[in-house]
Amino acid sequence: EVQFVESGGGLVQPGGSLRLSCAASGFTFSSYHMSWYRQAPGKERELVATITVRFDITTYADSVKGRFTISRDNDKKMVYLQMNNLKLEDTAVYYCNAPSIQTGWGQGTQVTVSS
8 A cells, every 4th residue: 555654844934944854655665756745724735845766856946046955865765855935825734745656645744924
């Protein structure tokens, strides 16, 4: 069974940082690109960042480019999202998944940016 468990969210002031973690199971993690998504209240889920299987090539939504960094550890089956210089508009529930799987969604981890 495909599963994702996200953690690391919290309440942070604008300009602050958080590091999100995602534990994946139920599939061959090292064979899949991995992504972080987020969903803000009243909005659709959006793609935030992706890291490829080979060479760890990363891509980001324009809104987070230069502030967020996605990384992965294939041995631990983990994917991470380092978020720096957080803004109010980054407030959302953050999820991880593989773009080509898109099932087994976890509960996500809440990130709230507020002064």
